[in-house]
Amino acid sequence: MRMTTPIADTFLLLAAAIWGAGFVAQVLGAEHVGPFGFTGLRFTIGTVLLLPLLFIVPWPKENAQEVRRITWRGGLIAGVVMTAGALFQQAGLGHTTASNGAFITSLYVVFVPLLGLFIGTALRWNVWLGVAIAAIGLALLGITREFEFNRGDPLVLVSAMIWGVQVIIVGKYSTRVEAIRFSMIQLGVTGLVSLVFAAFLGQLHCESILLAKWAILLGAAFPVAIAFTLQVLAQKSAPPAHAALIMSLESVFGMACGIMFLSERPETQQYIGAALMLTGVVVSQMVRRERSRELQR
16 A cells, blocks of 8 residues: 655655764774765664564565565565665775765655756656756755865765665666565665675674674664655655655755754855755655645545
């Protein structure tokens, strides 16, 4: 059963808020544990945290065999892509700032519609306009006088392109899968593959893990277990480009968390950038809402 658009948008907005706050945990974790170790631990723990839901959420009875097959296939594909995105992002965050990381990662709002063109996804003018407005907002939000190019930024940019692919894959499969298990499979693949690499590279030291334990646990529970599951559930009703627009607001939430918890003082242009990003999301919804009203008449 598909959820209503307002509920789907709320789930995506909540995921964006969690991811925005989660950048702090990722940067803190990178100070003690290598990218493969940190990614492997938080994604594996996040998968384990979802296990109790298997006893609560059953497989759909209708077309059960087909749903199982697509869930496993889609989950494995999404897991491979997510592994690449998470590792590039974490490797980059070890050599850049949280604000740079949040800003550059949110550029997937631009990559999703561009990548969608290669698979024949047609977008309405208002979505393109919303993406353009949001991209300008992102630039104002992230490129300030204090902005410095760090050697980790190119790696985060690569991860942003990969996250764009992940959003499209989730959009392709989400309407035909069991969402909780799909989420667990993609998270589990990311965790296990990353742990294998971490073991070979010697990034699993008990002392380092203990120093980063809170960052790992917070990164596992909220950005991984909760936010990625909300994304899969929401994209049953929200197209990839629209979902990317809302999820890109993680930069805005990241700025808000900096104000509340780190006593940061954004410049005027950053407030304007945040406002433009919100405007881009609203513009992307306009045609759909107008059409809904016409249908109701």
